[in-house]
Structures are given as structure tokens and as C-alpha cells.
Amino acid sequence: MDKLQYRAATARGGVKTLLLSSGGLLLWLLLLLLIPDLLHSSAWVLLLICCVLGLIAGYAKLTEPLYVIELDQQGFSYVHHKGRWCIPWPGFSFISVPELAGREMAYIGVKLRHYDEFLNQLQPRLAVHIMVEQRHLLIAALGSNCPGGTCPTELMVEVGEYRGTTRSYKGAIAMFARRMQLLRQLTGFDLFIPMSAIGSEPADFCRKVNQIRLQCLDNTVT
Secondary structure: OOOEEEOOHHHOOHHHHHHHHHHHHHHHHHHHHHOHHHHHOHHHHHHHHHHHHHHHHHHHHHHOOOOOEEEOOOEEEEEEOOEEEEEEHHHEEEEEOOEEOOEEOOEEEEEEOOHHHHHOOOOHHHHHHHHHHOHHHHHHHHHHHOOOOOOOHHHHOOOOEEEOOOOEEEHHHHHHHHHHHHHHHHHOOOEEEEHHHOOOOHHHHHHHHHHHHHHHHOOOOO
């Protein structure tokens, strides 16, 4: 099969945002030179802040990976600006849009078949960034499953070591493994990809990936 690549919707428009913000900032400086008293206007200061934020947003868009999702004959890859993880087609059961308290989450969920195979190629730096970025997801899942405000103590315990099927893991990888276990218990999925990363209709994307997975496993993909 030919490689399929998906570009993140959040990465689009980076050049346009950067140019507009740069133009706005240059115009701001030019007018300030002509009319110095404008600096005392709160609206004028607010315009400066907007231009600076626009420059930051534009730069952030440009530094995002060109393609965030890649599908090929070997498997499924997620490309993050801090690294990437890959799962061979036999390595996961399916992907879908998870639900929490009857409402769809803004993520695509991946249910792994084997933790060790995934953890062996996961970079600690990437694991830390994903845990930080998706901390709100864990909090929401815990809150939904603990409506009284109290959860079993074992759900909140951080582990220093995780024992897999073939080896033990420590540090960030062990914490990530524990996070996957907890999220599977709460939502039914181990890994989560923001919907903004796929740049297409979530249901269609999941259907396509699951279909390609089955075709690759059956050697019928074209």
C-alpha cells in the first residue's frame, strides 16, 4: 500500500498567521513613531499584545510536524513535535472515538494488544510531554468515574517501576505504562491522539484505519 499521511488541522495557516502578525507589528511601530502618545492608550497596548501572541502562534504552527499521522504497510505512526511512536498492525485491536459519561471525547483512542512492544520503542522525553499534555484527560476520566469525589486509593498511586511481560520499566516509561493501565480501566483505551491531529472526520478516520489494519493482517491491502 502507498503511505497515507494526515496533516494536523492546527498546523495549517502558520505562514499566514506569522505574516499578518508581523505586518501588524510593523504598522504598530510605524504609527508609534509618528504618534508617540499612542503608547498611553490601553487599546494600543492591547493591539501590541495581540500582535506578539500572533507571532508566537504562527511560529508554533510552523514548528509542528508536517504530517502527524502516517499509515503504511508496517503499521500506524503518530508524529509529535517531541518524538514519535509507532504501532505495527498486529500491535493494537482497534481505534475509535472514546466516550466519557455518554459524551464523545475530543480524542481518538487506541486499544493496544501488548504493552511491552509499545513501551520498548517509546522515548522517555515523548512520554513525559504526552503525560503533561493529556493530564486534563486523566483528571476528567477520574472525575467521571468518581462522582462522589473520592476514588480508590490505588488509582492515584504513582509507580516507580512497571513490570511488563518480558521486562521491567522505570522512570517516565513506568509512569506512562501506569497511566495507560488507568486510562484503559476508566475509558477502555490506552493511547489518545487529539482529534486536531487527524485533519479529517473522526469516524471516517477510525473506520479507514481499522479497515486498513484488517487488510494488512489478511494481506489483502492494495
